[in-house]
Amino acid sequence: MPTEVKITSRVLITSCVIHMEGSIDGNNLDKLESVVEPLLKDPNNRIFIMDFKGLQFIDSRVVGYITFLYTTLNHSGRILALISPTEAVDDTLTLVGLKNLIPTFSSIDEAIKKLQ
Amino acid sequence: MKFIRKSLTNKALLIFTLLTSAVVFVGIILNRKGIMDIPLNVFLISVISLLLFVLLVFIINVMIPVNRLLKQVTNLLTGKNYKKVDPTTIDEVGVMTHFFNEITHDLEKISYDIKERRRMSSELDIAAQIQKDVLPKEAPESPGLDIVAKTCSAAEVGGDTFDFVLSPDGNQLFVYIGDVTGHGVPAGLIMMMVDTLVTAMISRGVNNGRELIANTNSLLYPRISSRLFMTSVMLRWDKKNQKMYYTGAGHEHVLVYRKNTETVESIKSGGIALGMIPDVSKIVKETEIPLEIGDSVVLFTDGITEAKNQTGEMFEVTGLVESLKKHGYRPSAESIFDNLSKDFANFVGEYVQVDDITMIVIKYVGKDAATSKVKLTVSSEEGQIQRKSKIWNWTD
Numbered sequence: 424m425p426t427e428v429k430i431t432s433r434v435l436i437t438s439c440v441i442h443m444e445g446s447i448d449g450n451n452l453d454k455l456e457s458v459v460e461p462l463l464k465d466p467n468n469r470i471f472i473m474d475f476k477g478l479q480f481i482d483s484r485v486v487g488y489i490t491f492l493y494t495t496l497n498h499s500g501r502i503l504a505l506i507s508p509t510e511a512v513d514d515t516l517t518l519v520g521l522k523n524l525i526p527t528f529s530s531i532d533e534a535i536k537k538l539q
Numbered sequence: 540m541k542f543i544r545k546s547l548t549n550k551a552l553l554i555f556t557l558l559t560s561a562v563v564f565v566g567i568i569l570n571r572k573g574i575m576d577i578p579l580n581v582f583l584i585s586v587i588s589l590l591l592f593v594l595l596v597f598i599i600n601v602m603i604p605v606n607r608l609l610k611q612v613t614n615l616l617t618g619k620n621y622k623k624v625d626p627t628t629i630d631e632v633g634v635m636t637h638f639f640n641e642i643t644h645d646l647e648k649i650s651y652d653i654k655e656r657r658r659m660s661s662e663l664d665i666a667a668q669i670q671k672d673v674l675p676k677e678a679p680e681s682p683g684l685d686i687v688a689k690t691c692s693a694a695e696v697g698g699d700t701f702d703f704v705l706s707p708d709g710n711q712l713f714v715y716i717g718d719v720t721g722h723g724v725p726a727g728l729i730m731m732m733v734d735t736l737v738t739a740m741i742s743r744g745v746n747n748g749r750e751l752i753a754n755t756n757s758l759l760y761p762r763i764s765s766r767l768f769m770t771s772v773m774l775r776w777d778k779k780n781q782k783m784y785y786t787g788a789g790h791e792h793v794l795v796y797r798k799n800t801e802t803v804e805s806i807k808s809g810g811i812a813l814g815m816i817p818d819v820s821k822i823v824k825e826t827e828i829p830l831e832i833g834d835s836v837v838l839f840t841d842g843i844t845e846a847k848n849q850t851g852e853m854f855e856v857t858g859l860v861e862s863l864k865k866h867g868y869r870p871s872a873e874s875i876f877d878n879l880s881k882d883f884a885n886f887v888g889e890y891v892q893v894d895d896i897t898m899i900v901i902k903y904v905g906k907d908a909a910t911s912k913v914k915l916t917v918s919s920e921e922g923q924i925q926r927k928s929k930i931w932n933w934t935d
Contacts, residue, residue, distance in 0.1 A: 483721065518789060518790070
């Protein structure tokens with residue numbers, strides 16, 4: 424069964440939010456990459472917030488991409504934050520150890536307030 | 540003019556029209572001059588000349604281009620060297636010439652692609668064999684433990700690994716399982732790097748899981764892309780004291796079947812995957828798994844828990860836990876392993892294996908129990924067609 428995901432983004436003053444709904448795996452990861460890439464190129468985007476509220480599943484390729492994003496942003500003094508991952512996604516991120524690195528918040532406002 | 544050049548029929552019609560006009564014109568002139576009789580030789584010469592003219596036109600416009608094309612088509616069909624034909628007209632013969640050139644160009648490309656694929660397939664076979672040779676064929680006998688370990692890769696080269704490494708003094712047995720992001724050649728290369736690092740460090744006296752994981756990570760991190768990582772669980776079996784320890788590096792849970800209570804404990808392995816950050820020494824730790832005789836430890840990769848059946852349901856850790864609850868009482872690691880595999884196979888049914896699958900079952904049988912050699916199986920799915928049609932199994 425092909426996995427489907429809907430990804431949208433919006434840019435705030437010094438941050439950007441990427442909303443995801445559905446499931447992402449190696450087969451449709453390119454959709455996320457194509458949304459994130461232009462945002463990465465803009466140096467004004469200091470805080471990247473990934474809204475995981477609607478995301479049901481991610482696989483190891485997606486975890487690898489999140490790690491890459493974290494490392495890339497970290498090297499340029501920028502921050503990656505996650506919002507409310509669902510239980511399944513939270514389990515995956517915890518298992519792999521990413522939650523040791525990337526802060527998680529319950530809302531976008533909370534994330535922006537605490538990270539700015 | 541283009542109208543005439545584009546079609547042989549139009550050319551023929553034009554020539555016929557011109558000739559007919561010429562004949563009619565000559566007839567009119569002769570009639571006006573009152574010449575009723577034409578000498579036979581004049582008549583014959585005129586007719587023969589006309590026919591020769593028609594033949595000449597036919598030869599130039601049809602026979603020569605067609606023969607030129609036919610020669611190259613014959614060469615192609617008989618396996619000889621052929622060459623491109625320059626189209627000199629834009630009529631039907633010109634179209635066929637152009638078609639021949641396009642087809643042969645595509646054929647050359649396809650032939651090149653096939654040769655390249657064969658070469659790559661042959662190199663993949665070699666890489667797969669190298670990887671099989673690296674994976675353990677047998678493991679050191681470990682008094683107190685009954686072990687079965689099997690892996691099956693989804694492609695020619697896999698990203699799952701496991702190994703059994705004895706410390707130089709023979710007192711510690713390290714058992715580890717690992718899973719690199721994705722599968723195929725990139726995952727296989729990283730898997731082999733890690734295997735080599737772990738084996739080298741143990742041989743140099745690193746004697747606990749935490750140091751092993753931390754050191755492996757620090758050497759691996761600068762050498763791989765930030766998108767790639769490897770999750771792992773390292774078990775350390777202290778033979779002398781009959782104690783087991785685990786160190787997690789972002790891997791799946793460690794399942795422990797408790798014989799006395801017939802329950803399954805699902806332990807989060809903890810830590811962080813190898814290759815994500817430069818220094819994991821503050822995050823990973825080694826913890827004891829207290830074991831009683833009859834208890835079993837199961838390690839696995841996410842190829843098992845993320846396997847789906849035809850309705851899209853995943854097996855998940857809960858599937859494996861339920862299965863272990865049912866079969867953990869069995870007397871040998873092999874019987875536990877086989878029954879876990881049966882439950883898994885029944886769940887996934889006709890399934891296209893999209894990820895590597897590895898499982899290790901370790902039963903603690905006590906120091907005095909006789910143990911047989913560790914059973915290991917390494918296999919890979921053989922071809923795309925077979926992969927899609929056969930019911931999932933560990934062996935080819």
